[in-house]
Amino acid sequence: xxxxxxxxxxxxxxxxxxxxxxxxxxxxxxxxxxxxxxxxxxxxxxxxxxxxxxxxxxxxxxxxxxxxxxxxxxxxxxxxxxxxxxxxxxxxxxxxxxxxxxxxxxxxxxxxxxxxxxxxxxxxxxxxxxxxxxxxxxxxxxxxxxxxxxxxxxxxxxxxxxxxxxxxxxxxxxxxxxxxxxxxxxxxxxxxxxxxxxxxxxxxxxxxxxxxxxxxxxxxxxxxxxxxxxxxxxxxxxxxxxxxxxxxxxxxxxxxxxxxxxxxxxxxxxxxxxxxxxxxxxxxxxxxxxxxxxxxxxxxxxxxxxxxxxxxxxxxxxxxxxxxxxxxxxxxxxxxxxxxxxxxxxxxxxxxxxxxxxxxxxxxxxxxxxxxxxxxxxxxxxxxxxxxxxxxxxxxxxxxxxxxxxxxxxxxxxxxxxxxxxxxxxxxxxxxxxxxxxxxxxxxxxxxxxxxxxxxxxxxxxxxxxxxxxxxxxxxxxxxxxxxxxxxxxxxxxxxxxxxxxxxxxxxxxxxxxxxxxxxxxxxxxxxxxxxxxxxxxxxxxxxxxxxxxxxxxxxxxxxxxxxxxxxxxxxxxxxxxxxxxxxxxxxxxxxxxxxxxxxxxxxxxxxxxxxxxxxxxxxxxxxxxxxxxxxxx
Numbered sequence: 177x178x179x180x181x182x183x184x185x186x187x188x189x190x191x192x193x194x195x196x197x198x199x200x201x202x203x204x205x206x207x208x209x210x211x212x213x214x215x216x217x218x219x220x221x222x223x224x225x226x227x228x229x230x231x232x233x234x235x236x237x238x239x240x241x242x243x244x245x246x247x248x249x250x251x252x253x254x255x256x257x258x259x260x261x262x263x264x265x266x267x268x269x270x271x272x273x274x275x276x277x278x279x280x281x282x283x284x285x286x287x288x289x290x291x292x293x294x295x296x297x298x299x300x301x302x303x304x305x306x307x308x309x310x311x312x313x314x315x316x317x318x319x320x321x322x323x324x325x326x327x328x329x330x331x332x333x334x335x336x337x338x339x340x341x342x343x344x345x346x347x348x349x350x351x352x353x354x355x356x357x358x359x360x361x362x363x364x365x366x367x368x369x370x371x372x373x374x375x376x377x378x379x380x381x382x383x384x385x386x387x388x389x390x391x392x393x394x395x396x397x398x399x400x401x402x403x404x405x406x407x408x409x410x411x412x413x414x415x416x417x418x419x420x421x422x423x424x425x426x427x428x429x430x431x432x433x434x435x436x437x438x439x440x441x442x443x444x445x446x447x448x449x450x451x452x453x454x455x456x457x458x459x460x461x462x463x464x465x466x467x468x469x470x471x472x473x474x475x476x477x478x479x480x481x482x483x484x485x486x487x488x489x490x491x492x493x494x495x496x497x498x499x500x501x502x503x504x505x506x507x508x509x510x511x512x513x514x515x516x517x518x519x520x521x522x523x524x525x526x527x528x529x530x531x532x533x534x535x536x537x538x539x540x541x542x543x544x545x546x547x548x549x550x551x552x553x554x555x556x557x558x559x560x561x562x563x564x565x566x567x568x569x570x571x572x573x574x575x576x577x578x579x580x581x582x583x584x585x586x587x588x589x590x591x592x593x594x595x596x597x598x599x600x601x602x603x604x605x606x607x608x609x610x611x612x613x614x615x616x617x618x619x620x621x622x623x624x625x626x627x628x629x630x631x632x633x634x635x636x637x638x639x640x641x642x643x644x645x646x647x648x649x650x651x652x653x654x655x656x657x658x659x660x661x662x663x664x665x666x667x668x669x670x671x672x673x674x675x676x677x678x679x680x681x682x683x684x685x686x687x688x689x690x691x692x693x694x695x696x697x698x699x700x701x702x703x704x705x706x707x708x709x710x711x712x713x714x715x716x717x718x719x720x721x722x723x724x725x726x727x728x729x730x731x732x733x734x735x736x737x738x739x740x741x742x743x744x745x746x747x748x749x750x751x752x753x754x755x756x757x758x759x760x761x762x763x764x765x766x767x768x769x770x771x772x773x774x775x776x777x778x779x780x781x782x783x784x785x786x787x788x789x790x791x792x793x794x795x796x797x798x799x800x801x802x803x804x805x806x807x808x809x810x
Contacts, residue, residue: 194247205296325374349383352368484511539582564605581618
């Protein structure tokens, strides 16, 4: 009943109640101070003789409280700053009482007004704190709050605990911190525990959510901690520093928090893709391009599949160091070997296959930034095509069980050098698949990966944080999107389906308009779109035109024939490929143009072999490819 009355009080009535409490506190403080100084309760006659004191103190209390706005401060916002205001009122009341004491009439001991100030400060602050506690307890009894464990007892963790203490949805329960010096301490009323007790705390304290409040930690450290926390059975979130939300125009809500379902227009497939532990358990696995977005996630998911050893290859020292440190922190017991080198080094590829007895190769190494490859066609084609051939041939010669190429939707009727390079890489793998008797070669083709290096989401986020404008190539442009986790799960699962020569594609739903994605990210950042209908909006979307080699719409299939696989979201494309003689001619022409740095010659090779891809005497029909694979692999 009391909760119902309190919850229906208007703001005006709440202010009146606080004002009345201060007025009463002023009178009580005066009489309490008088009684303490004379050592007894004043007689009625003495009270009447001293009536000038309460007559002055009452309006003074009301006027001072209103002047400082203390009656307007909400109870849950009454903190140190407001307490200083109350102290100012208390001192002022002591001065008012001392001034009245100088007027004609019975005088009181001067110390009375010092005690008056102290008594008012204690009564006013105390009453507000008691009221805040009482109202807070009433709200808590009428709401079910989720219990939160805060990982990190530093400044950000303490700020979070303070913010949640008065929240009606969440309640902080305890801290966990890496520093041994903090273990056993009580901070902000919460006990600090070591990370080794997380599972025990989750169970004993009925924890619903774990929040990582260590924004100064390195990305690798945060990733390691977050993955460790994912096994607690609680929802795990990571908190940025509060100051970052206000610096350099950063939005109050991170654009990366836009839900996958909002971006993709569908639910994520991650939970629908079964685990593939058995297919990779106990195997010796090589991941090329391990320092990239896709390669690093491949390594993370493979680590959970318990391989015998994991070999990570990348030409970037820093990228390889970062992923190596992360994975070894996740599971120090696993045999993880980083190899710094290039897929163009044939001797190195052969040595890796031989020394580590590689069973499975996941080839993710590629130059994929479309404009960059367009401006540097020789480097892009050498790495993406000839590098694929070197790794694939080394795997076949070493007797590897599987070789899986990570491809792209840009390989379908490519308009760019990068897309052409990926299609040529597919042709290399398809041709090897037709003549290999022990290695199962396959390809996985998917669209844009959200959050990967060079993807559109980080670019849009950067532009929004800078205040705009957000640039799109064409308002009609559309792309297929998927998460890194989906892409990698597909790659690993498709590898277990392979008989040889297949191109696997994911049923990714409908393509997404880039314009729509840009507008969603602007709104998600708490900003408004500036356009003809809203000229005073925050961020404008500007059309800059398609870049060289860029298509208006991407495709996933060259032909129209699709076959099913054991998983409903993964399909198998039936596509033609080059025969061995034709592929040898293509690669010879490509190698010659690359060695001579002949960009015009490279584009001529692309135009001849990729630009006019169609059946002819040099092409092997998809049906013939299937029959060849069936004969070779059972």
